Amino acid sequence: MFASISGPRRPSPPRAARHARRLAVLATAAVTLAATGLAVAATPSSAAACNGYVGLTFDDGPTGSTNALLSVLRANNVRATMFNVGQNVQGNPSAARAQVDAGMWVANHSWNHAHMTSMNQSQMQSDLSQTNSAIQSATGVRPQLFRPPYGETNSTLQSVASSLGLRQVIWDVDSQDWNGASVSQIVSNASRLQDGQVILMHDGIQNTRDAIPQIMANLNSRGLCPGMISPSTGRAVAPDGTPPPTTAPPTGSPTTPPPGGGCTATATFPNVWGDRYNTSVTVQGASNWTVVVAVTAPQRVSTTWNGTASWDSTGYVMTMRSNGSGNTFGFTTMMNGNSSARPQIRSCTTG
Numbered sequence: 575m576f577a578s579i580s581g582p583r584r585p586s587p588p589r590a591a592r593h594a595r596r597l598a599v600l601a602t603a604a605v606t607l608a609a610t611g612l613a614v615a616a617t618p619s620s621a622a623a624c625n626g627y628v629g630l631t632f633d634d635g636p637t638g639s640t641n642a643l644l645s646v647l648r649a650n651n652v653r654a655t656m657f658n659v660g661q662n663v664q665g666n667p668s669a670a671r672a673q674v675d676a677g678m679w680v681a682n683h684s685w686n687h688a689h690m691t692s693m694n695q696s697q698m699q700s701d702l703s704q705t706n707s708a709i710q711s712a713t714g715v716r717p718q719l720f721r722p723p724y725g726e727t728n729s730t731l732q733s734v735a736s737s738l739g740l741r742q743v744i745w746d747v748d749s750q751d752w753n754g755a756s757v758s759q760i761v762s763n764a765s766r767l768q769d770g771q772v773i774l775m776h777d778g779i780q781n782t783r784d785a786i787p788q789i790m791a792n793l794n795s796r797g798l799c800p801g802m803i804s805p806s807t808g809r810a811v812a813p814d815g816t817p818p819p820t821t822a823p824p825t826g827s828p829t830t831p832p833p834g835g836g837c838t839a840t841a842t843f844p845n846v847w848g849d850r851y852n853t854s855v856t857v858q859g860a861s862n863w864t865v866v867v868a869v870t871a872p873q874r875v876s877t878t879w880n881g882t883a884s885w886d887s888t889g890y891v892m893t894m895r896s897n898g899s900g901n902t903f904g905f906t907t908m909m910n911g912n913s914s915a916r917p918q919i920r921s922c923t924t925g
């Protein structure tokens with residue numbers, strides 16, 4: 575098992591520090607293994623206690639209890655992302671300002687929490703831009719993230735958001751706080767969070783505030799730290815925006831666009847576990863694109879997201895087409911005994 579925690583090394587710190595960190599990493603990895611049964615590819619990290627990051631999000635504020643929420647978050651050293659409703663910001667700009675002053679990231683959660691998929695494109699556009707303006711004028715910060723109310727979205731809404739510089743972020747884990755979950759249920763739901771993932775919670779709910787100290791204790795015990803949500807990937811990363819230490823590979827594999835291809839695809843490997851890893855591919859230069867990716871046998875792709883995948887007869891060459899989910903797609907590859915190979919991008923073409 576421990577073989578899996580000695581991954582690629584980063585530049586070596588001094589020997590004593592390296593030793594101390596390795597012990598810390600081993601201790602944390604042991605806890606994680608015991609807790610989840612999952613092999614974690616941990617590498618010595620300069621951010622001592624953090625093996626990874628998760629995004630804590632609070633929707634529907636600001637509310638009359640935003641200040642109470644901020645007090646709890648600050649007392650627990652938490653930085654979180656606040657998906658604010660535009661009209662609430664307009665009605666209570668000082669609470670929105672207080673979010674930013676407390677170190678929180680502010681993001682767009684629509685103007686008045688409507689079901690946006692029943693809007694037409696220009697209604698969507700005006701809803702999101704009005705919300706951006708309210709947030710920017712209250713806080714001085716221009717939102718880069720958008721969460722559709724109820725998580726309801728479609729390709730029109732995503733392209734409108736993207737045209738306004740907003741990355742759509744849904745969630746990986748639902749705390750169920752909106753559904754009357756108890757403090758212990760909220761804590762238990764949050765304990766499912768894994769590196770890079772995002773949890774849905776809400777401003778204005780007492781049980782949510784009461785759950786925060788226990789949520790943090792659980793995350794700390796697993797070496798996970800609260801992070802920011804990357805506007806380029808929608809995943810949780812370190813608060814300064816650098817990728818988490820478990821994302822080891824220093825190499826993205828930028829590929830040269832073939833002549834006439836019309837777009838560029840760049841791969842990064844944001845999560846590496848003992849038996850599998852995730853690849854995130856970002857396409858630049860086209861919104862309708864086709865990217866061909868080859869994996870090395872015996873590795874196999876097990877899951878894909880944010881694109882429509884098809885395969886050649888060997889099963890090792892995947893053609894991914896845009897499906898309206900934006901310009902970053904991803905997939906999980908099972909290593910099947912080959913832990914070093916990484917997928918090769920063969921081409922990126924428009925349309």
Ligand SMILES: [Zn+2]
Pocket residue numbers: 633634683687723724
């Ligand atoms: Zn909401």
